[in-house]
Amino acid sequence: MTTNAGKFFILDTNILLHDPLAFLNFDEHNVVIPMVVLEELDNIKDRNRDVSREARVAIRSLEEVLKEATPEEIVAGVPLNRVQGEHTANGTLAIFPDYQLEQTESVLSLAENDHRIIQAALEIQRERSPAGVVLVTKDINMRLKAKGAGMKYVDDYRTDQLIDDIRLLTKGFYKFEGDFWSQVGEVQTQQEGRDAYHTVSRELLPQVFANEYIIDSTNNFAARVEEYDSETVTLMDLSVERMMSYGAWGVHPKNIYQAMALHALLDTSMDMVTLTGPAGSGKTFLALSAALQMVVEQGIYEKIIVTRNTPEIAESIGYLPGTEEEKMAPWLSAITDSLEALHKQDESMESSLNYIMKKANIQFKSLNFMRGRSIQNAIVILDEAQNLTASQLKTLITRCGENTKLVVSGNLAQIDSYYLTAVTSGLTYIVERFKDYPGSATINLNGVVRSPLAKFAEEHL
Template identity: 70%
Template sequence: MADNKITYVLDTNILLHEPFAFLSFKEHNVVIPMTVLEELDSIKDRKKDVSRDARVAIRALEDTLANATPEEIVEGVSLAHVGGEGEPTGTLAIFNDYALEKDNTQVSTMKGSRLSFNDNDNRIITAALHLQSKSDGRKVVLVTKDINMRLKAKGAGLNFVEDYRTDQLIDDIQFLTKGYQAFEGDFWQHVKDCDSETSGRVTTHYVEKSLLKSTYMNEYVIDETEHFAGKVTGWDDEKVAIQDVSRERLMGKSAWGISPKNVYQGMAMDALLDPNIDMVVLTGPAGCGKTLLALATALEQVVERGLYDKIIVTRSTPEIAESIGFLPGTEEEKMAPWLAAITDSLEVLHKQDENMNGSLNYIMEKANIQFKSVNFMRGRSIQNAFVILDECQNLTASQLKTIITRCGEGTKLICSGNLAQIDSNYLTAVTSGLTYIVERFKDFPGSSTVNLNGVVRSRLASFAEENM
């Protein structure tokens, strides 16, 4: 019987993206080039958030290979005893790619030339090419999140190059959950059979499951006639329960003087103001109102209703880890350049005040607004807070998990982002942590997702979003 095992050569960024990634390849063989270990070693002592992932990856590799002999490490150590997700049964090996530099049989590229050994990426590609030449027809795959490295590897003659997709839940961003289903015409024209019951001010309609074949908790239901708006609260094999939230009530929502400008903002405010929802995910283009709505509802629930003790605002940008330590002042003062979107929104909410600066200072103190870096969220336990995580399209699923698991009792988390504005070199719209949590949490009854369809910032912003 033919050996169908595949050899996967992992780039450094894969282990930084997910330190235990080498356990994700099931019965296949994983190879870590020596250059990857060198890069992890150089990263682990940097004063950056990524250094923790490097240390975790190094410890995981050491634990896996601790009892193996040098010969076994070169040949491949069985992962069957390690366990983990999918219970891997393949092997893990370390490949000394530095030896290829002095080897007279050094692998050439497809055109016969050799890649320079002065570049780490080239050494890893050369290792994969060498393994491919010795593979006896078995498949050798280089796995990297670096797009340019994938292009270089293919140009050098490597047959198989892939992105790391174990955390990718959808293949195309157009299939991403929007948080609502929109029916053509009148919703009730699509309903053949319906039972309704009213308890207090809440009316629930029970319609046939075939009407909403694919649905999830807290998904909104709207129609083109602007007469109906509902929210899915449960289902069985025959019926779906839809709570009637009323289009008029959605558009009549108000928080800190802000009212929705369209039904999408109305659905977002309904979720943001619902004390039974622990996490709200807001997606949509720039200018659709994600940050303004989150901040307005935060102030409303902290200052006016007293549901939370404080507002914590944080965001992630690639520059934070690089530059925050060189800026003067406290953590809040260092974060100010990257949280200008929040202060801009605060100014919008208080632009009619006689003394806007005085109002802002008062509200900052009254609402106990704290600006925090994502880098310093790890290890904390956040209680009774309204947490706004802005620009989280630049975070990986692992990073978002770290933040979400910090939220304790009485805390509400708002994750917002625009998947068209990803700054990370290694993330795309389908591999972003924002996409991951939208899909992973859609069946969780304590969360809600709303895609804010439509730019309301200005006529100029709307035209730019549609035509540029």
């Protein structure tokens, strides 16, 4: 059996953990998986880790493609067009027997699995020359080592990367320079109760999105996109003065960006609100104050669930003492810090915190244990979302059931994952995917309000 005339893509283990069906996303090209990758998947599949499920799915998917092929066909490449389902794969899938390679002084040591994968890629590059051979890995350091070892082409997995430049990521609002009304021609205004709706030409907002906020640099105008078509855009006038007077659990916005965030957080028609921005911009503080307002004061929801992925991909929480909530406490100190700040003026802060924790039914949950759950009548606050993949975020979003509001917050400048960048983060992915969903809103909190020191550090360090 011969392979297609396309390129050859060698997949690292982390690609299949990131997307178990990644081998179906290379169109007419040929996918090669070194044997050591299968060994790593086998070692991961039975561990008590969040990625163990992805490892099992990847193994089952590979077996489905290769189960009827002979050993010779598996090495040569099995056509992917035999795989059922919605995909455009028309190339081949092969397993490369890297254990047959002899270690020489001219290549990297085989002591590490990464080095075995790189040596396999180098051998395939030699065998398939002059065809293009690309090593695909999300490990930045491995990409550097592979280039240094002689790989001509090394790349990240970009199928779920929706933008090439983080500066292109939608902020959830559009800011007009100068006065908004001076730039508007014909407008139709309709009054419904206390709300005014303005219909303007689409030419004024050619790149408009659902629930996008509109402001101007004079701070005299603020509105939100209600609906639009190819010719017109209808804006709900929010009134800057009214927005700046909003309050939740005693908290009031300090700038127009926080005002837009608080407006979206308190709007029960918004199933998901995504808050991005620098450290100290008020993401967690606003999310928690709005949640307390809607659970304790208004009784719209029954509980608050706070979650995040822990460092080291949240794998070691089981070794910490105590219950799940006690284990999660070190990773959720931002929430407890915000609770303390909200009640620091109380006569007995500790008593107030205990009362609020019970009254609002605040639960700390590990993201690892969210799979399989169905969350009802709750506000879910997902903190530090910049360290999650699109697959991990999908796991949580699909857990949200009836009368549940999801608040996702993160700072794309503080990614701790070895495999993610600002453009490949799951936070970036959902901001782009949900920017035109009528039940969601995104706000980039522009400006640090924590302290002058924090603001200076964010701007100058």
